[in-house]
Amino acid sequence: MFKVIGCFAGQHDTALAILAxxxxxxxxxxxxxxxxxxxxxxxxxxxxxxxxxxxVGGVGIWATHFIAMMAxxxxxxxxYDMLLTGASFLTALAFTSSGCWLALRSGSPAMPWIxxxxxxxxLAAMHHVGxxxxxxxxxxxxxxxxxxxxxxxxxxLAAxxxxxxxxGGRSYVRTKSALLLVSAVCTMHFVSMASIxxxxxxxxxxxxxxxxxxxxxxxVGGASLGILGNAAIALTLDTRERLRREQFSLVLSLANAAVxxxxxxxxxxVIAANENFAALIGQAASEVIGRPLSDIIPRPxxxxxxxAEQELVAMDGSVVPVEVIRHEISLQGRHQHAxxxxxxxxxxxxxxxxxxxxxxxxxxxxxxRASFTARLEEELALAKTGSRSVALLFxxxxxxxxxxxxxxxxxxxxxAVILPGLTDATTAARVAGHIIETVRAAADxxxxxxxxxxxxxxxxxxxxxxxxxxxxxxxxxxxxxAKADGRGVYRFFxxxxxxxxxxxxxxxxxLRLALERDEFYLAYxxxxxxxxxxxxxxxxxxxxxxxxxxxxxxxDFIPIAExxxxxxxxxxxxxxxxxxxxxxxxxxxxxxxxSALQIHSANFxxxxxxxxxxxxxxxxxxxxxxxETALIRDFDRALTTLRQIKALGAQVTMDDFGTGYSSLxxxxxFPFDRIKIDRSFVRAVDQNYQGAAIVRAVLGxxxxxxxxxxxEGVETAEEFNFLDAEACDEVQGYFLGRPEPLAxxx
Numbered sequence: 001m002f003k004v005i006g007c008f009a010g011q012h013d014t015a016l017a018i019l020a021x022x023x024x025x026x027x028x029x030x031x032x033x034x035x036x037x038x039x040x041x042x043x044x045x046x047x048x049x050x051x052x053x054x055x056v057g058g059v060g061i062w063a064t065h066f067i068a069m070m071a072x073x074x075x076x077x078x079x080y081d082m083l084l085t086g087a088s089f090l091t092a093l094a095f096t097s098s099g100c101w102l103a104l105r106s107g108s109p110a111m112p113w114i115x116x117x118x119x120x121x122x123l124a125a126m127h128h129v130g131x132x133x134x135x136x137x138x139x140x141x142x143x144x145x146x147x148x149x150x151x152x153x154x155x156x157l158a159a160x161x162x163x164x165x166x167x168g169g170r171s172y173v174r175t176k177s178a179l180l181l182v183s184a185v186c187t188m189h190f191v192s193m194a195s196i197x198x199x200x201x202x203x204x205x206x207x208x209x210x211x212x213x214x215x216x217x218x219x220v221g222g223a224s225l226g227i228l229g230n231a232a233i234a235l236t237l238d239t240r241e242r243l244r245r246e247q248f249s250l251v252l253s254l255a256n257a258a259v260x261x262x263x264x265x266x267x268x269x270v271i272a273a274n275e276n277f278a279a280l281i282g283q284a285a286s287e288v289i290g291r292p293l294s295d296i297i298p299r300p301x302x303x304x305x306x307x308a309e310q311e312l313v314a315m316d317g318s319v320v321p322v323e324v325i326r327h328e329i330s331l332q333g334r335h336q337h338a339x340x341x342x343x344x345x346x347x348x349x350x351x352x353x354x355x356x357x358x359x360x361x362x363x364x365x366x367x368x369r370a371s372f373t374a375r376l377e378e379e380l381a382l383a384k385t386g387s388r389s390v391a392l393l394f395x396x397x398x399x400x401x402x403x404x405x406x407x408x409x410x411x412x413x414x415x416a417v418i419l420p421g422l423t424d425a426t427t428a429a430r431v432a433g434h435i436i437e438t439v440r441a442a443a444d445x446x447x448x449x450x451x452x453x454x455x456x457x458x459x460x461x462x463x464x465x466x467x468x469x470x471x472x473x474x475x476x477x478x479x480x481x482a483k484a485d486g487r488g489v490y491r492f493f494x495x496x497x498x499x500x501x502x503x504x505x506x507x508x509x510x511l512r513l514a515l516e517r518d519e520f521y522l523a524y525x526x527x528x529x530x531x532x533x534x535x536x537x538x539x540x541x542x543x544x545x546x547x548x549x550x551x552x553x554x555x556d557f558i559p560i561a562e563x564x565x566x567x568x569x570x571x572x573x574x575x576x577x578x579x580x581x582x583x584x585x586x587x588x589x590x591x592x593x594x595s596a597l598q599i600h601s602a603n604f605x606x607x608x609x610x611x612x613x614x615x616x617x618x619x620x621x622x623x624x625x626x627x628e629t630a631l632i633r634d635f636d637r638a639l640t641t642l643r644q645i646k647a648l649g650a651q652v653t654m655d656d657f658g659t660g661y662s663s664l665x666x667x668x669x670f671p672f673d674r675i676k677i678d679r680s681f682v683r684a685v686d687q688n689y690q691g692a693a694i695v696r697a698v699l700g701x702x703x704x705x706x707x708x709x710x711x712e713g714v715e716t717a718e719e720f721n722f723l724d725a726e727a728c729d730e731v732q733g734y735f736l737g738r739p740e741p742l743a744x745x746x
Contacts, residue, residue, distance in 0.1 A: 031178075061096065062089050076136045081132070088133060095122020120156065260340045270289055273285045297312065307325040324339060393475065394456065396455050398454060399452055399453070419431060507557075565597075578590050595630070604641055682695065
């Protein structure tokens with residue numbers, strides 16, 4: 001240690017030594033800063049800045065070494081070999097550049113240390129090549145221990161410096177790294193110079209081709225100042241440019257985060273475009289940059305902050321409605337303007353959709369009531385000025401309520417058609433007939449097989465009415481008449497229809513109030529065993545006693561209940577009442593008729609379950625009667641419902657067998673508990689050969705399938721005797737007992 005201090009103090013020119021340290025400090029800090037610049041820069045710029053950092057670092061380290069060499073005074077004449085001096089310069093450049101490149105290579109955490117070690121080895125190699133270029137009139141002797149220590153210290157400090165810089169990016173880390181690198185260079189030089197001793201030798205002379213200390217000082221000083229100055233200028237300029245690019249990149253990132261398309265323009269030239277605008281016109285953002293703004297936006301916005309709507313033409317030729325607004329901005333002190341372009345296609349679509357929905361039905365897309373009314377008023381006004389007529393057709397989809405009940409959709413089933421400019425009513429009749437046939441053909445192609453049809457009512461202006469309201473009312477009355485006449489037909493309005501329609505509406509109103517007023521009651525008709533004569537059960541039959549109409553026949557109110565949808569509430573009342581009243585009758589079953597609409601209802605099985613739980617009625621005593629006609633409308637759904645009912649423990653009977661399709665497949669696919677022969681076959685069976693044959697066939701079918709058979713409508717002793725002779729299981733009819741309230745039949 002004392003030898004090193006002695007060498008520095010006694011054998012070095014203090015001013016030059018301090019100059020060497022200052023040069024080293026400037027060079028090392030610049031090199032470290034350049035390494036940081038390369039590390040944080042773009043990948044395509046990293047290699048260039050690494051080479052520059054290696055070059056500046058190498059020059060600085062070499063300059064430090066030779067300034068310090070000039071400061072060394074052995075007391076003898078000295079000079080420097082030109083070739084070896086150049087070789088030391090190249091050595092410094094090569095090792096420093098290689099070390100910087102290795103330090104920033106990815107792949108291993110040890111690479112920064114390896115790169116730093118290469119820089120340290122370069123220090124040692126450059127020093128010893130430079131020492132070999134040192135020429136004097138004496139012999140140089142080397143202390144191996146100090147020389148080795150110098151190499152070790154220089155290598156370790158250099159490796160620590162480079163690794164520290166690569167791993168950290170803060171300013172104090174850069175300062176620490178630069179100071180460590182200065183320490184590595186100075187330690188290497190001064191410890192190495194302390195390891196040599198120059199012994200005078202009178203026989204040695206300086207070669208002619210050597211550089212004097214004066215010229216070497218000029219060369220080193222000029223090169224160092226020039227290179228360090230250029231490096232500082234380049235670093236400053238590049239830092240400013242990089243800052244500009246980063247700011248611009250930040251602005252573009254913010255623009256890409258915006259919902260609108262954004263253009264940044266300088267004068268009339270586009271200098272930036274975000275991704276949303278590029279997608280809007282179907283071009284890459286790079287293809288938009290550099291183009292005149294007027295080529296992209298036909299009518300560039302005028303006043304700042306003023307929004308204007310216009311249309312752009314995309315690359316595929318489509319027209320894009322947009323809203324354009326301009327804002328003034330200042331980016332890096334330069335006056336520019338940003339243009340926001342908002343896509344209006346979604347808004348235009350929403351506006352069109354709202355406008356359409358205001359005048360059209362959501363489900364069908366047809367004009368709605370408001371649109372229809374306005375059009376009808378327009379056509380009637382035109383007809384008043386001429387001699388032509390306007391026909392109004394009201395359509396109702398027959399049995400479409402069953403579709404709603406089955407599939408759970410609340411779709412409308414009434415439509416209207418305006419036929420303007422008619423010269424006679426036959427055109428309206430022809431159109432109505434065509435509509436009926438078209439709907440029938442479409443329904444026939446459905447899996448249910450022609451369940452849905454349509455009825456049409458027709459009223460004609462000015463023959464049937466002189467204003468819109470009356471015309472609508474008369475077309476509605478004609479529709480009711482078409483439905484009353486069997487459906488699937490059209491009817492023209494007639495004056496007598498008004499009274500019939502009013503009566504039907506009053507009837508339907510009374511039917512709706514019947515439940516509230518407790519006007520319904522159940523009558524029970526006994527079912528008896530043919531063999532023993534014992535009562536086996538009762539069929540619950542709905543009756544309606546109106547305070548003014550008296551006893552209303554089921555054949556009169558059941559169809560209206562089905563058409564109006566009241567059958568669900570009425571049917572639930574019947575089921576609940578029958579179970580509640582029959583709970584007191586031990587061991588006898590009760591049969592309840594069920595409408596096709598109920599069977600196809602999605603929650604009917606749930607209703608049966610709830611009623612059984614509520615009334616605590618034994619499930620095996622409940623018998624649900626369903627007609628074959630109810631099954632064929634939607635057999636799969638009906639089959640599912642009946643299986644759910646069977647799973648509850650209730651029985652299921654095929655009612656009115658023989659009047660429908662009499663399909664044996666239905667008996668095969670579902671295990672019915674009983675078959676009921678319709679009364680039309682039992683009537684006068686003892687005298688009607690064909691009726692007798694049908695009854696015998698059904699009885700044989702029942703025995704073959706193991707199903708009990710009940711014949712209903714037995715009204716005479718002869719009919720009963722015939723059934724007894726043919727071994728019928730059970731019978732029901734007036735001959736055995738009329739329907740009466742439960743208190744009268746038990």
